[in-house]
Amino acid sequence: MMKKITDLLTCSSCLNDFRLDKAVIKKYIELGYTSPPKLCDICRKIKNGKSYSLHKIKCKHCGEYDYVPFIPINPKTVLCEKCFLEWQVIKNNTSFM
Numbered sequence: 001m002m003k004k005i006t007d008l009l010t011c012s013s014c015l016n017d018f019r020l021d022k023a024v025i026k027k028y029i030e031l032g033y034t035s036p037p038k039l040c041d042i043c044r045k046i047k048n049g050k051s052y053s054l055h056k057i058k059c060k061h062c063g064e065y066d067y068v069p070f071i072p073i074n075p076k077t078v079l080c081e082k083c084f085l086e087w088q089v090i091k092n093n094t095s096f097m
């Protein structure tokens with residue numbers, strides 16, 4: 001069975017699972033695509049030569065590799081996107097303290 005654009009996809013380059021966000025799916029459908037891209041967002045950016053602003057980091061919290069769109073001041077203390085978002089939630093929840 002053919003994968004749908006809205007399915008959870010596996011990147012053929014980095015083998016990470018990824019899901020397109022709704023805006024991207026909408027754009028794909030508008031452009032007439034019926035099958036999903038083979039590459040995740042990061043790999044597509046790298047392939048398109050837009051990777052100059054992405055820097056590979058190793059998350060200090062979970063140890064996963066991720067890419068950030070800025071040059072980390074201290075790469076050893078950088079969080080991946082997932083942990084960063086979690087950390088922000090925790091920070092917001094405890095900001096009244």
Ligand SMILES: [Zn+2]
Pocket residue numbers: 011012013014015016039040041042043044
């Ligand atoms: Zn990828």
Ligand SMILES: [Zn+2]
Pocket residue numbers: 059060061062063064079080081082083084
């Ligand atoms: Zn992490």
